[in-house]
Amino acid sequence: MVKRVTQKVDSDVMIRINRRIILQLIRQKHLISRAELVKLTGLAAPTVSRIVDRLVNEENLVRYGRIGESNGGRPPVILEFNPKEQHVLGIDLGATLIRGVLADLDAEIEMEVQLQSDLEQGYQTVVNQVVSVAERLLSKRGLDAGKVIGLGIGVPGLLDKAKRTVAFSSAFNWYNVKLKEDLESRIGMPIFVENSTRLMALGEKTYGQGKDLRNFIVVNAGHGIAAGTVVEGQLTNGGQGFSGEFGHMTVDPTSPIICDCGRKGCLEALASGRHIALTAQQNSVAARSISDLCRVNIDRIEAKTVFEACRRGDPNAQAICLSAIEYLSIGVANLVHLLDPTHIFIGGGLSLNGDEFWNPLTTGIRNRLLIPNQDVKILPVEFKEYDTVVGSLALVLDSILGLEIG
Numbered sequence: 001m002v003k004r005v006t007q008k009v010d011s012d013v014m015i016r017i018n019r020r021i022i023l024q025l026i027r028q029k030h031l032i033s034r035a036e037l038v039k040l041t042g043l044a045a046p047t048v049s050r051i052v053d054r055l056v057n058e059e060n061l062v063r064y065g066r067i068g069e070s071n072g073g074r075p076p077v078i079l080e081f082n083p084k085e086q087h088v089l090g091i092d093l094g095a096t097l098i099r100g101v102l103a104d105l106d107a108e109i110e111m112e113v114q115l116q117s118d119l120e121q122g123y124q125t126v127v128n129q130v131v132s133v134a135e136r137l138l139s140k141r142g143l144d145a146g147k148v149i150g151l152g153i154g155v156p157g158l159l160d161k162a163k164r165t166v167a168f169s170s171a172f173n174w175y176n177v178k179l180k181e182d183l184e185s186r187i188g189m190p191i192f193v194e195n196s197t198r199l200m201a202l203g204e205k206t207y208g209q210g211k212d213l214r215n216f217i218v219v220n221a222g223h224g225i226a227a228g229t230v231v232e233g234q235l236t237n238g239g240q241g242f243s244g245e246f247g248h249m250t251v252d253p254t255s256p257i258i259c260d261c262g263r264k265g266c267l268e269a270l271a272s273g274r275h276i277a278l279t280a281q282q283n284s285v286a287a288r289s290i291s292d293l294c295r296v297n298i299d300r301i302e303a304k305t306v307f308e309a310c311r312r313g314d315p316n317a318q319a320i321c322l323s324a325i326e327y328l329s330i331g332v333a334n335l336v337h338l339l340d341p342t343h344i345f346i347g348g349g350l351s352l353n354g355d356e357f358w359n360p361l362t363t364g365i366r367n368r369l370l371i372p373n374q375d376v377k378i379l380p381v382e383f384k385e386y387d388t389v390v391g392s393l394a395l396v397l398d399s400i401l402g403l404e405i406g
């Protein structure tokens with residue numbers, strides 16, 4: 001009896017593995033015949049036919065394409081991946097903005113919805129906002145949840161993979177919230193939750209500049225600061241899934257500035273967009289000159305306003321930005337020393353501030369390297385502010401369709 005159960009499990013596992021291999025091949029080759037699938041997989045023809053029939057008729061993931069070239073006998077039927085029949089949702093749950101997209105199964109974005117994050121109102125309000133973004137995407141496209149294979153969501157914070165909770169998010173002030181469970185019960189499709197910066201790295205690895213790279217880092221420099229790392233071809237998670245909390249690396253133990261996490265001297269407390277905006281608002285001389293120069297109220301000064309004032313030659317704004325960028329370059333140089341990446345991709349709101357951001361950052365990093373002309377490229381991320389949502393689409397597609405991302 002026990003033996004029979006084991007055999008049943010083995011056969012289910014084998015069907016899933018074979019389905020994954022066949023689906024990957026059809027997607028990679030674009031057009032492929034059953035005979036080629038049999039040859040490439042080494043599986044028996046009836047096994048291939050059974051799996052293909054299910055992919056075509058039940059799952060709608062594959063369709064029959066044009067008739068192939070015949071070399072004498074009956075021309076082969078060509079199979080192709082069918083990305084347009086079903087959809088996937090991706091959400092970047094940021095501290096300032098919730099960005100949601102609806103895409104096809106090739107991760108081509110068709111619709112977008114944005115909401116200002118209402119994080120002051122607490123966890124339940126943010127959950128309601130995420131549900132609302134998902135519902136608006138579906139209704140804009142006239143789809144029901146059954147046409148969507150899943151929703152990927154990026155959250156800034158520590159995700160406890162074993163407990164399937166967000167263990168801690170300083171940006172949202174969340175402790176041990178069951179975001180996956182709470183969304184699944186409301187949205188009615190599989191939900192995949194991942195750290196937002198790790199998703200940026202996954203987006204670069206799957207669809208962006210990291211496709212053919214084995215060792216690279218994505219730095220997310222925005223409201224907070226974090227890093228996603230790919231080491232020897234693998235996206236790193238860490239022992240509990242907590243890796244990448246680069247922003248809470250201490251870079252100045254003597255600093256009196258308190259970070260969101262409650263500690264002093266964290267990189268995020270000294271170099272984030274939030275820090276730049278607050279410093280400008282709280283320094284009365286800088287606040288007045290930036291406010292006059294950029295014609296905004298002092299309480300409306302954001303990091304991008306401070307950079308705008310830099311561009312216009314304001315020395316107070318320049319001092320604030322250069323100090324923040326110096327700390328960021330210390331942090332990034334430390335990562336280079338630790339991991340020896342070939343590429344560093346920098347995204348997040350700060351990266352959108354042109355030469356005023358990039359020139360001092362690149363110089364600051366290089367000045368701290370053991371070999372200043374070391375062959376490490378420092379570049380913007382591929383999808384700018386869409387990097388996390390592209391990664392969230394990749395997360396769902398990989399989890400459900402088994403696409404190659406390793």
Ligand SMILES: [Zn+2]
Pocket residue numbers: 247248259260261262263266268269
């Ligand atoms: Zn901190």
